[in-house]
Amino acid sequence: MQTFDYVRAQSCAHAVNSASTLELTRYLAGGTTLLDLMKLDVVKADHLVDINRLPLQQVETLDDGRLRIGALVSNTALARHPQVVTHYPVLAQAIMAGASTQLRNKATTAGNVMQRVRCNYFRDGVSPCNKRQPGSGCAALGGLNRSVHAVLGTSDHCIASHPSDMCVAMAAIGAQVTLQNPQGQSREVNFADFHLLPGDTPWREHALEPHELITHVTLDAPLGTSRSGYLKLRDRTSYQFALASSAIILVMDGPTVIEARIALGGVATKPWRAVEAEQHLIGQRMSAQLMSEVAEMALKDARAYAHNAYKIPLGQQVIARNLRDLTAQESV
Template sequence: MRDFTYARAESANRAVLDHARAPETSYLAGGTTLLDLVKLDVMRPNQLVDINRLPLKQIETLPDGRLRIGALVTNTELARHPLVRTRYAVLAEALLAGASTQLRNKATTAGNVMQRVRCSYFRDGLSACNKRNPGSGCAAIGGHNRSVHAVLGTSEDCIATHPSDMCVAMTAIGAQVTVQGPDGTRDIDFADFHLLPRDTPWKEHALRAHELITHVTLDAPLAGSRSGYLKLRDRASYQFALASSAVIVVLDGHRVREVRIALGGVGTKPWHARDAEVALRGQNASLEAFERAAGVAFQHARPYTRNAYKVPLGQQAIVRNLRDLTA
């Protein structure tokens, strides 16, 4: 067993100061990812800073129509909130599709944003993994890469998918992440928060040293929009997505006036399919148009030995979601 110190913060300022006191410090909220990886000896914090007493559990509408979510709002609370259910159906559906009820009751909004990959080579603590041990290689590229490995946004150093369902929905909606650190507060566009692996896969997010997520603010919903989340997996139970899609669409008669498409289970970060959106805007809402857009979404896909099926499966996740929303 590894020793670590424990601090309980009463304010965001105190949390940031406590975090800066020791190297390898982690913030502790729900702990559904952190404690799991500590038990596996993959994460080895010298100090845990408990932030559960911070006043970050509110959900509020801003004057400009955006929705501000405190970092400590649980996945269950967020999914069941009336404003989320009525204005952001895609987010409510994504949250309820993720994990089990027990985990949703513990997992927090900020913790979900900070989820780490489920690649078995990362989690076993032994295999070559650039994310865990920079420069050691990526065992997944030539290994078992069927389920939690990507075909979009990969590199020669990492092909693990980002596991969050919530983040896929937020990518489609549009959001900002508010963080507090030693130099004050700042906002990070949600699309820029998660980083592609490139040749530095151990750099997973845009946080600077000791910064703490305090809020996630969703863009105002598109007027007249319909939205939905479709998750495809081996079994309709507690499993991670093989492919998923978050779609928001606005119709003008039979034409697609506006559309947002994000993908999960296929990318190394929550994947915003911007090229597919461009291909679909102004088109008739037809199966043929949906299939063309889905093909565009995967035009730069790079499948590996066991996950080539994710290309047609991901395309189906787009087509079926669009078909159901525009029926």
């Protein structure tokens, strides 16, 4: 692990100003991804700006019904928060499906949003990887790409899947990410636009400008009398990243779907919102045939690689099973 200097930020302004005046600076919160990657010598940092004492640990309901989450709220605290449990149960389920208790206690909301990929070629430090070394190639394209590689949103430059469970639920709910820059200005980015597809620039994973700091994530207002569920399929049930997962939110009038949100994890290079599949549900009576149609539609643009073709039917299954469980009494 390389040596680095350490600065403890006293305010958001102090944090972003410190980051903007020091070379190769990283923000340190829970450190559950950052420190691992620094130990592997995959991520370089000459300076760490510790933001743990910033006043970003509150969860508050806004006047318009949205839920504003501070960047430093731990995953455990967020999953257990009464407003999340009551109004956003799919988020609580997704968080509790991820990592271990110890990691959830340490990991933060913003850190989870910024979580890096689990691709073994990215993390080994020596294989060609365009995320780690732009222009070097992608070893996963012709290598072992079974579990942590995507079938949606891939490119010829990167096929690593996004690892977060929490972000899949947030993609289904809808959210805004609040960023602060060194000039003291704040801006909001739609959650759906925050994570970038790899395209020709896989090393750019997020819609952050240099030295910007995430201060909050604000969830859209809950969908009235909705029902929701997070289903995660993995090799083992304990502390494992998703092979395929789905976060689904439904508003029903008897057997008829009034509104629907579907997001996928494990199968895509970013938290994946299946908008076309959602629209196909609206106004229709739930049935086994409809579930199958929606599942196929969500994966219709999938592209399989040597070892992960199974993720296409698995992704379809994780949608159909989730829909079945949420509408068991209303399905016709």
